[in-house]
Amino acid sequence: MLPILQRLAWSVIILLGVTLVTFGLAFVVPSDPARTLAGPKADAQTLANIRRELGLDQPLPVQYAAYLGRIVRGDFGRSYLTRETVLHAMLERLPATAYLALTSLTVAALAGVGFGSLSALWQGSAVELAVLVGSLLLLSLPAFWVGMMLLYVFAYRWRIFPLGGFGLANVVLPATALALGLMASYVRLLHTNLVEVLDQDYIRSAHAKGLSRLQVYGKHALRNALIPLTTMLGLDLAGLMSGVVLTETVFNWPGLGRLAVEAVFNQDIPMIMGTVLFGALLVVGANIVVDVLYLAIDPRIRHQQA
Numbered sequence: 001m002l003p004i005l006q007r008l009a010w011s012v013i014i015l016l017g018v019t020l021v022t023f024g025l026a027f028v029v030p031s032d033p034a035r036t037l038a039g040p041k042a043d044a045q046t047l048a049n050i051r052r053e054l055g056l057d058q059p060l061p062v063q064y065a066a067y068l069g070r071i072v073r074g075d076f077g078r079s080y081l082t083r084e085t086v087l088h089a090m091l092e093r094l095p096a097t098a099y100l101a102l103t104s105l106t107v108a109a110l111a112g113v114g115f116g117s118l119s120a121l122w123q124g125s126a127v128e129l130a131v132l133v134g135s136l137l138l139l140s141l142p143a144f145w146v147g148m149m150l151l152y153v154f155a156y157r158w159r160i161f162p163l164g165g166f167g168l169a170n171v172v173l174p175a176t177a178l179a180l181g182l183m184a185s186y187v188r189l190l191h192t193n194l195v196e197v198l199d200q201d202y203i204r205s206a207h208a209k210g211l212s213r214l215q216v217y218g219k220h221a222l223r224n225a226l227i228p229l230t231t232m233l234g235l236d237l238a239g240l241m242s243g244v245v246l247t248e249t250v251f252n253w254p255g256l257g258r259l260a261v262e263a264v265f266n267q268d269i270p271m272i273m274g275t276v277l278f279g280a281l282l283v284v285g286a287n288i289v290v291d292v293l294y295l296a297i298d299p300r301i302r303h304q305q306a
Helices: 002-028 033-038 044-054 060-072 086-121 126-139 143-157 172-198 201-208 213-241 245-250 256-265 269-297 299-305
Strands: none
Touching: 002 060, 002 269, 033 044, 086 126, 086 172, 086 213, 086 245, 086 256, 086 269, 126 172, 143 172, 143 245, 172 213, 172 245, 201 213, 213 269, 245 256, 256 269
């Protein structure tokens, strides 16, 4: 229990740091949100009125303190551009991002476990070499570039899938673009862990007891090798849920990543800070959940911390 409480305390400190850094960067940029809203021909009085209405005429420490006070109350502020509450805007985009994140992560996890297991069981064979080389190649390709290639081939040239938008057919290409890179990292991680686990004494003992190769692999080796993968899955899910900026932009996917891009281009500071803080909350929360899962999956960790 104590390690979890310590992690919670550190999480609060990290989130405060995220708000401070994001707030500072948002106001360091040499731009004027009031000018963006009013247009290039707005007079000085109009700009002054907008700055007063948005609270931009106050000193930065006062603005930051007011922002923290609103965050504690669950108020992320209002968009400068649409006057919509930031929380409402994020919750509107969250289902689309969750749909894309869960689809891509499920595909990546299943394929990663399958190919990673195959390569570990066939050590020293052409199968292992092909899987490892293929995964290394996929890891070297940026997801947004893969997405553009998929769009060009399967949506523009062959017209099998839509060019963009939201829906069942629309999710195939962006989910594939994200899943390929994730799958490659899972393959390499599981392969390394499985090779190490299969060389342990208790695996040889299980074979000596007469257990079949499938029983030894499924009951003993794979379970232990999957423990480190749990951490990566949790963190990757948090990262995907916070919005995959480039992929959502390439595929015109109406998620949190695209919302963040629009906020940056419109200099919509409350929306920028809201999306960044939301992403940080997900990552911090995922770390805590992973720690709890570790304690549940591997009793040895509980005994070490006791």
